Amino acid sequence: MKRHYLHLVRITFCCILVAMLSACATTGSRDPADPFENFNRSAFNFNKAMDKGLFNPIGELYDAILPEFVDRGISNFFSNLNDISVIVNDILQLKIGQAVADFARMIFNSTIGLLGFFDVSSNLGLPKHREDFGQTLAKWGFDSGPYLVIPLFGPTTLRAATSFGMDATLLNPVSYVNNTAYLSGLMSLNYIDFKADLLSTGDLLGIAAVDEYEFVKSVYLQHRDRLVHDRQDDELGEEELMDFDDYD
Numbered sequence: 001m002k003r004h005y006l007h008l009v010r011i012t013f014c015c016i017l018v019a020m021l022s023a024c025a026t027t028g029s030r031d032p033a034d035p036f037e038n039f040n041r042s043a044f045n046f047n048k049a050m051d052k053g054l055f056n057p058i059g060e061l062y063d064a065i066l067p068e069f070v071d072r073g074i075s076n077f078f079s080n081l082n083d084i085s086v087i088v089n090d091i092l093q094l095k096i097g098q099a100v101a102d103f104a105r106m107i108f109n110s111t112i113g114l115l116g117f118f119d120v121s122s123n124l125g126l127p128k129h130r131e132d133f134g135q136t137l138a139k140w141g142f143d144s145g146p147y148l149v150i151p152l153f154g155p156t157t158l159r160a161a162t163s164f165g166m167d168a169t170l171l172n173p174v175s176y177v178n179n180t181a182y183l184s185g186l187m188s189l190n191y192i193d194f195k196a197d198l199l200s201t202g203d204l205l206g207i208a209a210v211d212e213y214e215f216v217k218s219v220y221l222q223h224r225d226r227l228v229h230d231r232q233d234d235e236l237g238e239e240e241l242m243d244f245d246d247y248d
Contacts, residue, residue: 002034014070015146022189031147031223033146033147033221034145034146034217036146036147036148039149040147040148040149040213040217041149041213043149043150043151044149044213044216046047046151047149047151047152047154048212049193050152050189051198053110053194055192056165056199058192058196059192059195059198059199060196060199062192062193062196062197063196071193071196071242073117073118073225074117074189074193075193076109076113076116076117076119077115077116077117077119078116078190079114079116079119079128080106080109080110080115080116080119080169081116081126081172081173081174082167082172083102083105083106084172084173085131085132085133085166085167085171085172086097086107086130086131087102087103087131088171089132089133089135089136089167090129090131092104092133092136092139093135093136094139095131095140098129098131101126102126103125103235104121104126104131105121105128106126108120108121108126109121130199130227132160132163132166132167133162133163133165133166133167134157134159134160134161134163134224135227135228136161138159138228139228142159143159144157144158144159144160144224145157145158145159146158147220147221148161154159155216156219156220156222157221157222164169174186174187174190181224198226203205207225209221218228
């Protein structure tokens, strides 16, 4: 089943490439960072429609059924799995001290925190860090490339999209589950939990933005720039910033 999962990732990358090539002929964008604006706006509107018609109702049902501590625990569980890729990218970025701290965080959460269901490490002074392969490439001088909106996943850049292959596949323990039912269940649970956590962001966009597409693009690119340069975000609340991290 691992081959099917990797095949899905390859299809995603192929879709990105096809989208970029098809958009080249109809770009018309005045923003150099967003040369594929026509396609990106179509993908953005598609994602909005899918959220409104499908994922938001599922997310609301998910939130209604699960007690808050269970919802938070599931998010913590997948966040703990993500710490594996964080540690690897710490090392690739030569942040050795942070890698040691993140390794300790993962050990405490995986043991005392019951496989990461409880985030005990934050209370021990070991905060969550967010490092990915896109940031690693930035560390070594790779340009961010064009802004992209991927159907069903949301905003990214060509450089940040490498995380789909490295962080979400090679460094994600879920991708190595060979049982079809378990793999499908874990992937579905992770995605539903992710979409449920985005519900508050949708409300924020409706209130804050006249052109929601430009608002999301601006905030996302600023957020990625802060991550690359290890600066703190200050324009959105913690929940919304976590949501943009989940898009990466």
